[in-house]
Amino acid sequence: MEQFVHFVAHGIEQFFQYTAFANLTIGHLVMITVGLIFIYLAITKEYEPLLLVPIGFGILVGNIPFLETAKLQIGIYEPGSVLNYLYFGVIKGIYPPLIFLGIGAMTDFSTLLSNPKLMLLGAAAQVGIFGAYMIALWIGFLPEQAAAIGIIGGADGPTAIFLASKLAPDLLGAIAISAYSYMALVPVIQPPIMKLLTNDKERRIRMKPPRSVSKTEKILFPVVGLLLTAFITPSALPLLGMLFFGNLLKESGVTKRLADTAKGSLIDIVTILIGLTVGASTQATTFLTPKSIGIFALGAASFLIATAGGVIFVKVMNLFLPEGNKINPLIGNAGVSAVPDSARVSQTIGLKYDPTNHLLMHAMAPNVAGVIGSAVAAGILLSFFMG
Secondary structure, eight states, X not given: OHHHHHHHHHHHHHHHXXXXXXXXXXXXXXXHHHHHXXXXXXXXXXXXXXXXXXXXXXXXXXTSOOOGGGOOSOSTTSTTOHHHHHHHHHHTTOHXXXXXHHHHHHOOOHHHHHSGGGHXXXXXXXXXXXXXXXXXXXXXXXXXXXXXXXXGGGOOHHHHHHHHHHHOGGGHHHHHHHHHHHHHTHHHHHHHHHHHTOOHHHHTXXXXXXOOOOHHHHHHHHHHHHHHHHHHOGGXXXXXXXXXXXXXXXXXXXXXXXXXXIIIIIHHHHHHHHHHHHHHTTOHHHHOSXXXXXXXXXXXXXXXXXXXXXXXXXXXXXXXXXXXXXXXXXXXXXXXXXXXXXXXXXXXXXXXXXXXXXXXXXXXXXXXXXXXXXXXXXXXXXXHHOO
């Protein structure tokens, strides 16, 4: 009888060691709280729910504590686990080009083609990338790590993952979470900067309606755009190639089924996988480090610099543009590639000062230019540090 009691007690003790309760740390509780906040913001505030719900739930999945020495093959960093296989698409940069394919298939570049000078705003906003790069170097990050952190300023999660997977795989989780967090918080972060840097007269500037763009121009753009950008930065070819290919599927008029798949089921599937695995990569025992916290702070700085850079650049451009052709600086924020949220912010702020002044179509031009700009910036950084 005594032996039986000992066997049962030992079994219960061993069972308890395998439960999450026995392996729980403060770090796990912190990350679970963060995951719950993401889900709350996605559902109640509708901040990028297609991203924050998978990421938030992924954070919960990744922070269920388990006995790591037991080799259960359930953690995302354990070779052979299901999550580890799914995470392969993140660490090898497979998912980001597929996301870009879908973005290309759902993006209308007409507003950019109708007013090409607005492309400069997409380039100007990339100053946040290089600004954060310099700050990261200054505080002690390695050059490759600083470059991967800086790309957060482009407000482009897939590009951030793509670059981090090549230059700083050890920081991939923190960079990805930071990039997607700031993308979701565009409606919160950008308006104060836009208001601070503009006056009432500037906010009421009316822009000329965009001209009509021909079907030929729309078809030629992805072909010409690919050749121009990829010849400058071949390193960004996986992103740029898929972006322009997706757009050609949309604009050609003869591949509607392929375009519908790219912008529908394909991008939805990849978004689920990338969101869940990026969230799960925040496993507290690996993720919660001073470097991760520093990356969050640098990501915020990068995003703020990018937003300010776009707005200020418009103000500088207006010094050289005649009356009637001036640009409303409220669309300068849209140079970051958070499509279409930053363009919607331009529209919302503009309507507060003039309920009849609709800026959305104008803001979409720098917004889609920002997608191209962030990919080009990633290619430039890759060419500096690879090899």
